[in-house]
């Protein structure tokens with residue numbers, strides 16, 4: 001049984017169809033990268049998997065470990081092991097980072113019938129992960145993401161992921177906003193979490209990230225459909241030739257050069 | 269409405285936990301208000317002549333006001349006219365004789381307070397909190413009295429203070445809130461039956477948190493308590509009040525007056541956790557909480573801080589204020605006011621700067637949910653002589669759902685050009701994105717909501733004494749349940 005199985009997923013937002021029939025299978029231990037132009041539906045897919053409410057699912061199914069993911073509430077999906085590193089993490093004033101993380105971890109442990117962790121047990125774990133992501137203690141005494149720089153927010157997402165140890169980690173453009181050193185650190189953090197039980201869905205625009213987090217598969221999402229899938233070399237090709245190269249003929253309205261390029265690409 | 273919001277909505281049906289009624293024999297007088305009733309109350313309390321005179325004076329003023337229909341109407345709250353002749357102004361648990369120790373207190377009353385989480389038996393008390401328990405019209409027990417007396421701190425019921433410390437009462441009663449201040453203050457002055465009295469002598473730092481717990485039990489009664497706290501030169505006291513009432517379909521009036529006086533270098537911290545019955549989710553029943561609270565920083569370098577967490581009552585009308593008379597005196601107001609369902613609150617503060625280099629800080633956090641209406645009304649007045657006065661005001665509103673309302677009315681009057689004023693205000697909605705973020709990490713909707721709200725209120729909670737900050741947080745979470753939608 002695959003960890004994640006998406007079949008013919010159709011999703012609407014405010015009456016507009018954004019995802020137009022996604023099929024995707026992810027097995028435990030695999031890292032899949034999803035690339036695609038702005039507005040193609042990558043974040044929509046990520047948020048639907050994390051069970052955000054704003055989306056209308058008009059067709060299709062998604063299972064996580066064989067369970068119907070679409071029937072779950074966001075907190076259930078989280079407790080079942082879905083983690084979303086947000087493209088735009090929110091700021092919440094007045095909530096301490098450490099307190100928040102421990103509450104989240106305990107909510108998940110409780111769900112799974114594990115004992116809750118007290119502050120004393122939590123601290124060493126927290127310290128260890130902070131060190132992994134080379135993050136400053138001082139940042140953690142501030143409110144959740146409040147006043148964090150763009151890069152600090154992204155790093156904080158990965159810190160949370162490292163502590164919550166999800167089954168399925170979805171990273172939505174975690175690389176955007178990171179400087180070169182931070183990118184390396186974050187990628188190291190992510191790589192240290194790769195293991196045979198865990199799968200990752202890495203949404204990115206840039207091949208650069210995939211030099212660090214090397215994917216097993218790359219999928220190209222254009223206008224709500226996966227138009228192409230391949231190995232890690234697909235990302236390189238995309239970088240070189242642009243998305244229009246990957247677009248199917250039917251979607252290529254107004255992109256007259258695309259079909260020819262696509263044929264080239266297909267042979268390559 | 270999203271399904272998350274629905275979940276929160278369902279939580280709304282959680283009941284008011286403090287709504288039970290204690291079965292007890294009452295000593296109550298007839299309904300209605302006239303001079304005879306005032307005399308009856310005064311006689312029941314065996315008051316000295318000056319008190320009766322004081323009450324009658326206030327009563328006569330109030331009658332004029334009532335004839336003129338001078339009930340304050342400027343507040344942003346709506347309610348049907350109150351029939352002041354349909355209220356019982358005195359009700360007390362029947363007691364055969366003067367209590368000499370807590371053991372003689374009616375066990376039903378002891379049980380009531382235990383149920384409310386306020387055990388009165390001293391061995392069970394929070395180690396550093398002394399409690400005065402006011403049940404309907406009278407104070408039924410004050411704990412740790414002797415221990416406090418050893419260091420000269422007087423902490424007793426108002427009635428006892430009238431008997432034992434008439435000189436202090438005479439000197440300060442009405443000195444901060446005269447009966448002419450407003451309609452409800454006049455009514456209170458006429459009929460108040462009990463309350464707490466505190467005097468902290470020169471140079472004494474009161475080692476215990478002093479606390480009064482107000483409980484309305486009887487039906488068709490009003491509660492009119494009066495609290496007077498005097499901090500003599502160089503002293504310090506921290507005082508906390510809490511309040512609950514049974515669930516009843518009719519509205520009950522609570523019109524209290526609190527007066528604080530701080531002399532040179534003295535400091536008073538006054539904290540309130542107000543949890544009167546708010547009415548049901550359709551807005552039936554609940555307490556009308558019409559309260560006048562004011563502190564006077566009479567001495568140099570004195571300081572008065574009001575911290576309030578207002579979650580109960582059908583209608584709240586209160587403006588704990590500071591008169592900053594002494595040079596360098598400091599006034600503070602930290603407030604969390606939450607209105608859910610059909611609750612209405614019009615609350616805020618007045619900071620009146622008279623002395624030189626006086627400073628005031630106002631932090632108000634209003635939370636509106638359901639159909640709740642929440643108004644901040646604040647006045648900062650800098651008078652001519654208040655050279656170098658400073659004020660900082662921050663008032664934030666948080667909206668949960670889209671049927672509630674938040675309103676802000678800041679009034680500023682500056683008569684001295686050296687004044688420095690800062691004002692910040694913000695209104696935000698609990699964002700669906702914030703909720704989703706917390707849920708995505710595994711938190712249930714209701715926990716996510718209360719985490720966000722508690723975060724919003726943090727600045728105020730940290731001003732509360734430790735023991736009560738935790739209570740206040742819990743109370744807020746409970747009061748919020750079912751609030752989104």
Ligand SMILES: Nc1ncnc2c1ncn2[C@@H]1O[C@H](COP(=O)(O)OP(=O)(O)OP(=O)(O)O)[C@@H](O)[C@H]1O
Nearest residue numbers: 013014018036037038039040041042043044045054
């Ligand atoms: N709430 C919404 N209302 C209307 N349209 C929406 C809403 N949310 C998303 N969309 C639209 O859905 C489309 C897909 O958006 P999505 O955020 O999934 O794109 P993306 O692939 O993540 O893009 P980017 O690379 O810029 O992050 C966009 O056209 C966007 O405008």
Ligand SMILES: [Mg+2]
Nearest residue numbers: 042043044087
């Ligand atoms: Mg996106």
